Amino acid sequence: MKVHHLQKIHPVTSFHLRAGQWDARRQIQVESRHGYVLSGQIMNRMACSARTHFRPILGVARLATAKTPCNAPVPRRSLFVSRPLRDLQPPNGYRPWQHLPLLKDNTTSEYSWIIPERFNVGAACLDVHCELPQSASRTAIIQLSDGSHSQSESGVEYLKRTFSFGDLRSLSDAFCTMLLEAQWAQDTDLAVKGSASAVLLPQTYLTPVAHLSFLRLGVITVPLSPLFGPEALATRLSAARCRTLVTNSEGLERVRQAAQEGGLEELRVVFVIRGGDKDPLLDPAAEGRPAASSLKLVSPLLEVLSRPEDTFKVVDLHDELAAHAGTQFTPRETRSDDPAIVIFTSGTTGPPKGALHAHRVLLGHLPGVAFPQEGMPKPGDVFWTPADWSWIGGLLDVLLPALHWGVPVVARDRGGRFDPEEALRVVQYAGVTNGFVPPTALKMLRAHFPLSSPDGGAEPLVHMRSIGSGGEQVGREVVQWSKGVLGCGVNEFYGQTECNLVLGNGGGLPPVLPGWTGTPIPGHVVDVVRLVDDRNESNTGEEQVGQRCVVCAEEEEGQIAVRYPDPVMFLGYLDNPKATENKFATCSSGHKWLLTGDLGVKGSGNAQGYFRFVSRDDDVITYAGYRIGPSEIETALHHHPDVHLSAVVGVADPLKMRTEIIKACVVLGQGTPDSDINANKAKEIARWVGERVAAFEKPKVVEFRRNLPTTTTGKILRRTLKNSGSHQVAEMARLGRTTMSGEEIGDADVIFVWAEDGAVKGA
Numbered sequence: 001m002k003v004h005h006l007q008k009i010h011p012v013t014s015f016h017l018r019a020g021q022w023d024a025r026r027q028i029q030v031e032s033r034h035g036y037v038l039s040g041q042i043m044n045r046m047a048c049s050a051r052t053h054f055r056p057i058l059g060v061a062r063l064a065t066a067k068t069p070c071n072a073p074v075p076r077r078s079l080f081v082s083r084p085l086r087d088l089q090p091p092n093g094y095r096p097w098q099h100l101p102l103l104k105d106n107t108t109s110e111y112s113w114i115i116p117e118r119f120n121v122g123a124a125c126l127d128v129h130c131e132l133p134q135s136a137s138r139t140a141i142i143q144l145s146d147g148s149h150s151q152s153e154s155g156v157e158y159l160k161r162t163f164s165f166g167d168l169r170s171l172s173d174a175f176c177t178m179l180l181e182a183q184w185a186q187d188t189d190l191a192v193k194g195s196a197s198a199v200l201l202p203q204t205y206l207t208p209v210a211h212l213s214f215l216r217l218g219v220i221t222v223p224l225s226p227l228f229g230p231e232a233l234a235t236r237l238s239a240a241r242c243r244t245l246v247t248n249s250e251g252l253e254r255v256r257q258a259a260q261e262g263g264l265e266e267l268r269v270v271f272v273i274r275g276g277d278k279d280p281l282l283d284p285a286a287e288g289r290p291a292a293s294s295l296k297l298v299s300p301l302l303e304v305l306s307r308p309e310d311t312f313k314v315v316d317l318h319d320e321l322a323a324h325a326g327t328q329f330t331p332r333e334t335r336s337d338d339p340a341i342v343i344f345t346s347g348t349t350g351p352p353k354g355a356l357h358a359h360r361v362l363l364g365h366l367p368g369v370a371f372p373q374e375g376m377p378k379p380g381d382v383f384w385t386p387a388d389w390s391w392i393g394g395l396l397d398v399l400l401p402a403l404h405w406g407v408p409v410v411a412r413d414r415g416g417r418f419d420p421e422e423a424l425r426v427v428q429y430a431g432v433t434n435g436f437v438p439p440t441a442l443k444m445l446r447a448h449f450p451l452s453s454p455d456g457g458a459e460p461l462v463h464m465r466s467i468g469s470g471g472e473q474v475g476r477e478v479v480q481w482s483k484g485v486l487g488c489g490v491n492e493f494y495g496q497t498e499c500n501l502v503l504g505n506g507g508g509l510p511p512v513l514p515g516w517t518g519t520p521i522p523g524h525v526v527d528v529v530r531l532v533d534d535r536n537e538s539n540t541g542e543e544q545v546g547q548r549c550v551v552c553a554e555e556e557e558g559q560i561a562v563r564y565p566d567p568v569m570f571l572g573y574l575d576n577p578k579a580t581e582n583k584f585a586t587c588s589s590g591h592k593w594l595l596t597g598d599l600g601v602k603g604s605g606n607a608q609g610y611f612r613f614v615s616r617d618d619d620v621i622t623y624a625g626y627r628i629g630p631s632e633i634e635t636a637l638h639h640h641p642d643v644h645l646s647a648v649v650g651v652a653d654p655l656k657m658r659t660e661i662i663k664a665c666v667v668l669g670q671g672t673p674d675s676d677i678n679a680n681k682a683k684e685i686a687r688w689v690g691e692r693v694a695a696f697e698k699p700k701v702v703e704f705r706r707n708l709p710t711t712t713t714g715k716i717l718r719r720t721l722k723n724s725g726s727h728q729v730a731e732m733a734r735l736g737r738t739t740m741s742g743e744e745i746g747d748a749d750v751i752f753v754w755a756e757d758g759a760v761k762g763a
Contacts, residue, residue, distance in 0.1 A: 100370060101363045101567075102523050111522045113363075115567055119336040121362045122216030125208070125403040126172055127331060129165035136166035139408040141205045142382070142430050145282055158429060161282050163205045165406070167291035168212070174295070174324040175213040179244070181324075182269075190269060193218035193332060194339060196240045199390075200224040200233070200247035200255075202413040205281070206273050206317070207389050208399060210246040215340055215359070216331040222342045222354075223390040226251065227694040231636060232352075234258035237267060239354050239574055240342050246271045246317065252305075259311050271317040272305055279318065298322035336360040339571060343392050345497050345629070352632060354574035355497045362400050364568025368501020368521045369401040372468035372491035373434050375507040377405040381465070384410035384426060385436040386418055387625070392497050393470065398436050407434075420448035424461060427486075433465040438625030439472045440658050442482065442490065447657070451484045463487035468506070470494060471625040472659045473613070476514050492517055494613055496627075498570040498583065499562050499594050502526050503611050516603060516610040525563035526611060528552040528602050529593055531585060547585035549593060554604035557614060561585070561593035569594055619718055621650030622659045626696050630718075633699065636692040637664060640685060644669040647708055647716045651701065651725035654733035654760060661759050663725045664689070664699035667707060674751055677704045679739050682754035700759040701729055704751040728753055733760040 103112045130136040145159040179191040190197075197214050199221060201207045214221040222240045224233060233254055237245070243266060245255065252272050258264060273279070280286065286294045298318050305314040334340075340359040344352040370376050376383075383402040387394040402409045410430045414422065418441050426432065437445075452458045464486050470493045479490045493504030494517050503526055505511075505518035512518075520526040529549040552558040562569065564584065572580035586592050603610040621628040630648035637646040645667035650660030666685060668677070682702035690698035703725065709717040724747065732740055732755055742750040 120334045122212040123331040126169045140165045142410045144412045170292045171209045172213045173329040174321045176329040177324045177327040191217045196220040197244040198222040198242040200251040203411040218332040225390040229692045230257035231692045238263045241266045244269045269313045295322045295325040355570045360567040372506035374466035381407045384432040420445045440624035460487040517613045528558040529561045530558040549585035560596045560600040564592040624658045636689045649722045654730045661700040663701040701755045
C-alpha cells in the first residue's frame, strides 16, 4: 500500500496562488484562503464532471502539479480530492474511492493513499464549509433536548435546535480568540501548539466546537467520557498533561474530587458550559437565528464558580464566548503528521495508555466509514450514534467524518444509559438514515422490538439506509432482525484505538459472508501473523531490532496485524516508547506490522480474502461494546480498606446481551469473619469501585475467595477464574438467584458470590 504526500507524487513544481488568482497554463483558479483548489477545469481526467469543484482543506492555498504542456489535463494524482460530496452523484454509479483520499489502479485493483503534507482536522471539518454562503448555512448538528418545543409522533416532547457550519465556526472563532487572549490565565499560554487540552462533555453542540477549536489552534485534544470517575479522570488528565478542560457542572465536581488527591498540577483552567434551560443557544426562540446573535443574549452568571480551594481557574464558557462574539480566527497551519488527538486505551496490561494520533487520522478513517455506511456521503444522510463522542467509535467513526463530509449529526445526551424506546424515537424524530450502533444496543433493541412477522413481511418501524456496528460479533439473527425492524441490515467492522476501521463489509466490498468479520477496507493491508523468537541476523547482514513475525497460512490462527505505514495508524503511546515498540513486529520480507493483540484467521476457498475475529489475546473484557482492561478496576479495589487481593475478569453473560460481564474476585484482609461476608458487603465493594471508575466498569458480580489461583511464578490464573465464574453465573441465572455460598458452588476456595439482579435475571 502506497502512502503519498501530495508534493511527492511526481517531479513537481510547487507554487502559491492567492485567493482569486488565475493560472491559465494549468486552468486552475484558487478562490479560497483555506485550500488547495476551490474550482478548476480538470478537463476529462475526473469521472464526475468536466467542471469539478474542490473544497478547501487547510491554511494556505498550495498546489503541487506535474510539469505539463499548456492546456494539458492536470494529472489526477496531482490533486488531493477532499470535499463534502453530499450532492454530487457520479454518472456511472457509486465508486467509493472517488469520495475518498484513495486512488485505485484498475490494472492491479490496488489502492494508494493521497495524504497532503499539510492538513488540519479542524479546518477540514469547519472552514471548508464556510467559503460559500450556501455551504455555511447547511445543518451540521441537530441537538435534541428534553423540552416542550417539539413533539414526536409518539407524543414524547423534544426541544430541537439545529446548528449550521457557520454557527459552529463563529463559536469556534470566539473560543480560539478567547484562548489566545486569556487575560485571566495567570500568565499561562493556553494555546501553545502541541500542548494538550481535554473535553469532558456528553453529546452536545459544544463538544465539536471544543474539539475543533483546539485542533484549529494546533492544540492536541483529549476526549474524556462523562462516565469516568475522579480516579479515571485524574489518571488521564495527568498523563496527557492537559492545561485546559471543557466540561459541565457534573464534570467539574468530579475534577475537583480528582484534584484533591493531587496530580493535576498542569491543569490551569476549567471551562464550564451552561446546560439545559440555562443555555441561551438552546432556547426555542433561537432556532433559525445565527449563533453569534444568540451569544449577545448571554448574561453573566450571578454565582461564583471558583472556590478558594480550587487549584485551577473556573470560567463560564458561555460568558467568555459572548465576550468574544464576532471575532475571526484563521486556523494555524499543521502538518498531516502533527499530533492531534489522544484517545486512551482500556488499560489491559497496566494503566490506560494514551494513543496519540496525527491529523491524518481523519483521512485514514474515511474509507472505513464510507463502506460500512453504504457509500456515505449521499444526499439526505443524517448520522447518529448512541455511543459517547469521547470514544474513538463515536468521535472518529461518526462525528468528525460526518462533519468533514457535510453530513448532519444528531446530538442527544442519553445520560449514560441506552434506552431502546428512546433510541427509536430519536431515529424517527430526527430522520436518522445512518447509524453506528454497538452490538449490545442492537441486541437490546431486538429484545424490545421483536419481529412482528417471522417471514419479514411486515413494514419496518423505521427506514434507515445503513447501520455499522463493531466491538464484538453481531450475529446473523440480529442482521435479519435489523432488516425487518430498522429497514436495513448491519455491516460489521473491526479496529481498535491504535488502528481503527481496517476490516469490514458494506457498499462496494465483497458480499457479507456469514461467520466472517469481513474483508480489508480499501487502503489498508491486513494479514494474520505469528510472533517468532528469532534474534538472528537479517538477510542484509544487519542485526534485527525489535519483534519478529511470520505471516500465517490460510486458516492458521494468529494475531490480526495491519501493515505499516497507514494514515489511520497511531503515532505511539504517550511517554511509553517500550509499549509502542512492542506494538510492532517485522517479518522477513521487511514489512512492518502493527499487532492488534487479537486472534484471528484468514479464509480459504470461497472465504479467501475474508477474516474472522476469534478472540482477544489478552485479558481485556468485552462488555456492551466497551473494551475494558482489569488494571484500573483492580486499582480501585486495592484502595478499599478491607481488600487484600483482587483480580478482575470477564465472564460469559448468561443473558447473552453484553458478551461478558465484569466479575471482581476479592480476598479480604485477615480478621474479617465469614459471617460478615454477605450481599451487603458485596454491594458496598461494587459501589466503592463504581464511584471511582467509569460507570460501565462497575463489577456486576463479586466473588469472595480465601485465595487466588496462581502459577508457580505468582501470576494469577485469570483463565481459571474466568471459566469458573462463567459456570457460576450461568447456574445462578438458571436458578434465578443472586447469591450462592461456597458450599453450594462446591469450591472450597470460594466463600460467597453475589450478582446484580440485571446480571442474572432478565428484565
